[in-house]
Amino acid sequence: MTSGGQNSHRGSQWVRLLFGQGDISGPVILALGIGALFVPLLPGDFWTEVSIEILILGLFAMSFNLIYGYMGQISFGHAAFFGLGAYGTAIMFREFTGGTAEITTTQFFLALLAGPPVAAVGALAVGYFCVRLTGIYFAILTLAFGELLFYLVFSWYGFTGGDDGIQRLLPPPVFRDPTVYYFFTLAIVTAAGYAMWRITRSPFGYVLRAMRENQLRTKFLGIDVRRYMLVNFTIAGGFAGVAGALWGPFTRSVGPLLLGWQESGIAIFMTLIGGAGYFAGPAIGSIVYTFLQAYVTGFTVYWPLTIGTIILLIVLFAPGGLLGTIDNKLIARLRTRSPDSSTAGREES
Amino acid sequence: MVRAILEVTDLNKHFGGIHVTQNVNFRMVEGEQSAIIGPNGAGKSTFFNLLTGYHKPDSGRVVFDGRDITGQAPHVIARRGISRAFQVSNIFPRLSVLENVRSAVHANLGVTMNMFSRADKIGTAETQEFLSLCGLNGKETEIAGQLSQGDKKKLELAIALAGKPKLLFLDEPTAGMSLDETEETMNLVDRLNRDLSLTVLFTEHDMSVVFNHANRVVVLNRGEIIIEGTPEQVRDDETVQKIYLGEHQI
Numbered sequence: 001m002t003s004g005g006q007n008s009h010r011g012s013q014w015v016r017l018l019f020g021q022g023d024i025s026g027p028v029i030l031a032l033g034i035g036a037l038f039v040p041l042l043p044g045d046f047w048t049e050v051s052i053e054i055l056i057l058g059l060f061a062m063s064f065n066l067i068y069g070y071m072g073q074i075s076f077g078h079a080a081f082f083g084l085g086a087y088g089t090a091i092m093f094r095e096f097t098g099g100t101a102e103i104t105t106t107q108f109f110l111a112l113l114a115g116p117p118v119a120a121v122g123a124l125a126v127g128y129f130c131v132r133l134t135g136i137y138f139a140i141l142t143l144a145f146g147e148l149l150f151y152l153v154f155s156w157y158g159f160t161g162g163d164d165g166i167q168r169l170l171p172p173p174v175f176r177d178p179t180v181y182y183f184f185t186l187a188i189v190t191a192a193g194y195a196m197w198r199i200t201r202s203p204f205g206y207v208l209r210a211m212r213e214n215q216l217r218t219k220f221l222g223i224d225v226r227r228y229m230l231v232n233f234t235i236a237g238g239f240a241g242v243a244g245a246l247w248g249p250f251t252r253s254v255g256p257l258l259l260g261w262q263e264s265g266i267a268i269f270m271t272l273i274g275g276a277g278y279f280a281g282p283a284i285g286s287i288v289y290t291f292l293q294a295y296v297t298g299f300t301v302y303w304p305l306t307i308g309t310i311i312l313l314i315v316l317f318a319p320g321g322l323l324g325t326i327d328n329k330l331i332a333r334l335r336t337r338s339p340d341s342s343t344a345g346r347e348e349s
Numbered sequence: 350m351v352r353a354i355l356e357v358t359d360l361n362k363h364f365g366g367i368h369v370t371q372n373v374n375f376r377m378v379e380g381e382q383s384a385i386i387g388p389n390g391a392g393k394s395t396f397f398n399l400l401t402g403y404h405k406p407d408s409g410r411v412v413f414d415g416r417d418i419t420g421q422a423p424h425v426i427a428r429r430g431i432s433r434a435f436q437v438s439n440i441f442p443r444l445s446v447l448e449n450v451r452s453a454v455h456a457n458l459g460v461t462m463n464m465f466s467r468a469d470k471i472g473t474a475e476t477q478e479f480l481s482l483c484g485l486n487g488k489e490t491e492i493a494g495q496l497s498q499g500d501k502k503k504l505e506l507a508i509a510l511a512g513k514p515k516l517l518f519l520d521e522p523t524a525g526m527s528l529d530e531t532e533e534t535m536n537l538v539d540r541l542n543r544d545l546s547l548t549v550l551f552t553e554h555d556m557s558v559v560f561n562h563a564n565r566v567v568v569l570n571r572g573e574i575i576i577e578g579t580p581e582q583v584r585d586d587e588t589v590q591k592i593y594l595g596e597h598q599i
Contacts, residue, residue, distance in 0.1 A: 203455045203471060204464040210452045213441035220401070220439075221456040221512060222427035228461070 040179040048178040050294045055189040056246050058286030061270035062196055063239035069276040071232050072212030074139045076264050077146025081119040081237035083259030085244025088118030090166040090254040105172045115245025116238045123237020131229035154256040165255030169248045185246055192242050200279055208232055275321030284322055351378040354548050360409030362399055369395045371572040380546040384563035392572040393552040397518050401433050402426040432514035436521045438501035442494030446485055449493050451476045453511035483507040498525030519551035535562045
């Protein structure tokens with residue numbers, strides 16, 4: 001083997017160690033996981049709280065990517081399910097505490113458990129109509145339903161608190177410690193992320209990718225495309241609801257803007273930054289987005305201008321997002337493909 | 350009497366003012382291998398589309414394997430046992446060759462709602478079997494969209510076969526293939542028809558393929574069946590020669 005060949009081989013080994021075959025590899029995930037354990041050791045609570053936000057919004061964006069990256073449809077209304085999850089939990093909080101009493105640990109867990117089913121039922125109802133369409137029509141319909149739910153929450157003072165939202169969502173004393181809430185969130189997000197990862201690698205996940213690639217051929221395999229779209233839409237809504245459920249006790253309040261299109265835009269931004277074609281893309285996007293937001297807003301009020309510029313640059317010069325750019329520019333030449341992993345992680349570029 | 354696997358009665362379809370399928374009556378028996386020929390625009394692909402649920406007929410009846418499938422959705426018809434390959438290769442372009450066929454195998458195994466098992470551990474032997482049957486060994490890792498036109502056709506055939514159909518529709522199965530690939534593919538179709546009693550209906554512009562590989566030939570012109578019979582009968586029919594083949598003998 002020539003020297004160049006040896007270097008290339010070594011490069012290939014490193015790349016595979018870091019990137020696996022089509023997505024971030026096990027060792028990298030392990031390293032990130034170990035790193036995550038040490039976040040609370042950073043001085044002050046600020047970075048722990050930023051990390052909680054990264055975890056929750058990362059889960060939200062990954063759930064969005066089940067629809068966008070895997071199923072090939074863009075939803076502009078995904079925040080509706082994040083918000084429904086948040087409100088499901090918040091309303092249970094209010095019912096348990098009456099707005100004044102302390103919530104017990106059992107009640108806290110029950111309240112958290114209420115969020116995802118509310119979101120999933122909402123997604124099922126919205127999805128029932130949306131999956132009849134694809135492409136831009138699907139996107140616009142999700143936006144319309146998202147705004148409809150936003151307005152419903154915004155105007156239903158008696159039940160949702162209207163534009164005031166629901167305040168004083170104080171978790172039990174032990175969970176008020178940012179470090180405890182961080183580890184609690186880390187555990188739930190890890191479990192939810194693992195479940196989503198399993199889904200994307202399952203036969204059901206293959207159907208999602210088949211539908212994204214060619215709906216007509218998928219139908220002629222004997223697959224009821226609408227039914228699978230609806231199931232996936234509901235699952236994605238449920239996972240967004242998990243993220244939403246964690247959000248209220250973290251910020252101590254929920255408001256109708258959680259259901260709005262701007263919130264949906266955050267999931268889209270994170271996914272585009274990290275790479276829609278990769279399972280880990282939205283998680284990476286969440287780290288970059290939330291970290292930048294925390295950092296940039298420390299010295300300027302022009303955060304929207306900053307994130308707008310970043311998105312512009314990504315769309316123009318790195319349309320595959322961070323992971324897509326690394327994959328396309330560096331790894332594609334070096335990766336030794338194995339049959340099923342050749343496209344397993346790289347969903348779209 | 351040999352059992353009919355497909356019976357089409359008085360099938361009609363209009364697109365606007367154009368009557369693209371006119372009172373078509375057609376019957377296939379199990380194990381038959383037939384060809385539909387006709388000039389461009391004769392309605393061959395529309396006929397396939399009507400039988401497979403892509404279009405709904407305006408009137409008429411389609412009975413497959415004893416069940417009325419008229420106007421049913423493509424996925425329902427596919428589950429009943431009809432597979433098809435399209436005129437323009439219809440594959441999953443950004444998935445690997447292996448994943449293309451594996452997806453079809455999963456659909457046939459009925460595991461597509463399984464969200465917990467690893468997809469790459471299910472149906473591996475069957476997938477390899479169909480890949481090897483269609484001459485795609487060694488191309489498992491290639492991205493389907495980057496295959497040659499001939500290989501895309503083979504891949505689509507493998508996908509269609511992975512559904513383990515009772516009736517297979519092939520719309521110009523050898524379009525874009527070299528002579529060797531054409532021969533190889535049609536020999537495979539013959540083998541499937543002979544060994545597995547797979548009923549096959551194909552359209553083809555290459556008359557040597559039609560007359561060498563079909564037991565029965567149906568000629569369609571302006572949406573109507575003008576003649577059907579053995580390849581010899583069709584070849585010798587004056588109407589066919591005038592309408593479809595011009596004045597030239599085959």
